[in-house]
Amino acid sequence: xxxxxxxxxxxxxxxxxxxxxxxxxxxxxxxxxxxxxxxxxxxxxxxxxxxxxxxxxxxxxxxxxxxxxxxxxxxxxxxxxxxxxxxxxxxxxxxxxxxxxxxxxxxxxxxxxxxxxxxxxxxxxxxxxxxxxxxxxxxxxxxxxxxxxxxxxxxxxxxxxxxxxxxxxxxxxxxxxxxxxxxxxxxxxxxxxxxxxxxxxxxxxxxxxxxxxxxxxxxxxxxxxxxxxxxxxxxxxxxxxxxxxxxxxxxxxxxxxxxxxxxxxxxxxxxxxxxxxxxxxxxxxxxxxxxxxxxxxxxxxxxxxxxxxxxxxxxxxxxxxxxxxxxxxxxxxxxxxxxxxxxxxxxxxxxxxxxxxxxxxxxxxxxxxxxxxxxxxxxxxxxxxxxxxxx
Ligand code: KIV
Ligand code: ZN
Numbered sequence: 204x205x206x207x208x209x210x211x212x213x214x215x216x217x218x219x220x221x222x223x224x225x226x227x228x229x230x231x232x233x234x235x236x237x238x239x240x241x242x243x244x245x246x247x248x249x250x251x252x253x254x255x256x257x258x259x260x261x262x263x264x265x266x267x268x269x270x271x272x273x274x275x276x277x278x279x280x281x282x283x284x285x286x287x288x289x290x291x292x293x294x295x296x297x298x299x300x301x302x303x304x305x306x307x308x309x310x311x312x313x314x315x316x317x318x319x320x321x322x323x324x325x326x327x328x329x330x331x332x333x334x335x336x337x338x339x340x341x342x343x344x345x346x347x348x349x350x351x352x353x354x355x356x357x358x359x360x361x362x363x364x365x366x367x368x369x370x371x372x373x374x375x376x377x378x379x380x381x382x383x384x385x386x387x388x389x390x391x392x393x394x395x396x397x398x399x400x401x402x403x404x405x406x407x408x409x410x411x412x413x414x415x416x417x418x419x420x421x422x423x424x425x426x427x428x429x430x431x432x433x434x435x436x437x438x439x440x441x442x443x444x445x446x447x448x449x450x451x452x453x454x455x456x457x458x459x460x461x462x463x464x465x466x467x468x469x470x471x472x473x474x475x476x477x478x479x480x481x482x483x484x485x486x487x488x489x490x491x492x493x494x495x496x497x498x499x500x501x502x503x504x505x506x507x508x509x510x511x512x513x514x515x516x517x518x519x520x521x522x523x524x525x526x527x528x529x530x531x532x533x534x535x536x537x538x539x540x541x542x543x544x545x546x547x548x549x550x551x552x553x554x555x556x557x558x559x560x561x562x563x564x565x566x567x568x569x570x571x572x573x574x575x576x577x578x579x580x581x582x583x584x585x586x587x588x589x590x591x592x593x594x
Contacts, residue, residue, distance in 0.1 A: 204424060206458050206460055207460055207461070208421060208427070208451060209245065209401065209426060209427040209461075210242075210243045210244050210427075210462070210463055211244065211245040211247065211274070211427050211429045212243040212430065212431065213405075213429050213430070214431040214432045214475060215235065215260070215264075216248065216250060217431060217437060218475075219231075221436065223479075223480055224435065224480065224481055226478060228260045229263075231248070231249075231264060232263050232264055234475060234478065235264040235267065236268060238268075238271065238432075238471070239269075239271055241464055242461075242462045245271055245273075246272070246274065247300065247429075248274065248275060248290075249261045249275060249276065251289070252283045252287070261273065261275050261290035262290055262293055265291060265294035265295075265297070272296045272298050274299075275298075277332070278303070279303040279325055279327070280328070281331060283301070284301055284331045285335075287332075288332070288335035299332040299335065300340040300370070301332050301339065301341060301342070302328070302341050302344055302370065303321055304344040305325075305343040305346060305349045305353065305357055306345035306347075307348075307350055318353055326364045328341075329341055329364040329366050330365065337367070340367065340368035341358075341366040341369055342405070343369070343370065345375065346371040346373065347373030347375060347376075348377055351386065351389050352393075354371075354386070354390070355393040358390055358394045358397070359396060362394070362396045362399050362400050363396065367400055367401065368401045369403065370405050370429065371386065371390065371404060371405070372405035372406070373406045373407060374407060378412070380415040380416050380418070383406070383416040384416075384422060387419075387420045388424065390402060391424045402420075404417045404429065405429035405441070405442075406441070406442045407436065407438065408442070413434070413439075413441060414434075414447055414450070417430070418447065421459055422457065428442065430443060430444040430447055431443065432444055433445075433483050433487070443489075444463075445472065445521065446489060448463045449488075452465060453515055453516065466520060466521065466522040468489060468490055468521040469490055469522035470522050472489075472490035490521065493529075494518075495526045496527040497526065500533055501535070503535060503541075528541055530572035531566055532566035532567050536555055539555070539559055540555055542577060546574065546577055548581050554585075557588075
């Protein structure tokens, strides 16, 4: 099995479904071009039948982006598939992503149908999509809660009908990592023609497990991961691309590679956040404002001695500015001395002692220590020593 993992970005489809995140066509093209620079393999550009604007966005992205495969979503419905095919007319390499709910829950309560009818509809959808494009991805919606023998049965049949990629979504974010991984493994062990398709993971984050589940799926044979920038997406979001890619890059023992230019992560994260009006939480892994900030004395001392004492990722590798030392009342002398020196003041031992004493008083009384506080402190210390004229 290949060690290449295909990165399928759905920021502009699953991500854009979030209330308040809607973009117009020109904005979507800007993000799609950035995704191309980032090196994603597939861009899910929209849900063609959902609105004329989404249809137009898929067309414009197809015209403006040439490297990644451009994918259009559809339900397993004739008009959806025809519309998806039409939206892809300018794509150099187009993919139709079609599918249907496969869990007992969806079959009974959403479609009010039967397993046999769902299977028939799925197969017909793939055959129709295949009459337009070679590359057809089938999503087994709510696979996370599906009955395994039925999941294996429908996957076998849609591959026979021509599906090239099988998407196994944990639509509701229900699964635990071991169970999701076992589901993927079950497909490899029980679908006789599974070698004819790429298995894809698509995990939602309702229990905060989207990234862990995606990695578990990859460890059990999946080779495409569906994800979004900053993890945006329905409800609690999708798997965040920067997390999954950096896990693969950091854990080289997994022997799984992507083509992503990881130094583009912070710039694209900021662009998506700003354009979609979705702030990134400061403690977000990889791209959060605090991802490379150190504020406790013990950590600051360690990082200043050797960055790797407390950082497993080089900030440069993800396009973040260098590791930050944040001064708080928990900081130590090493951090204060470092920050003073960055401002151009190299402190003697006794100066540092005086400055540190004053620093703790200030830090206890304000929330954030600013550059102006440090200047005040050094000014006071040096005036007290008679070596600096206070301005
Ligand atoms: O979460 C999901 O099941 C989806 C499908 C439409 C692929 O987004
Ligand atoms: Zn989804």
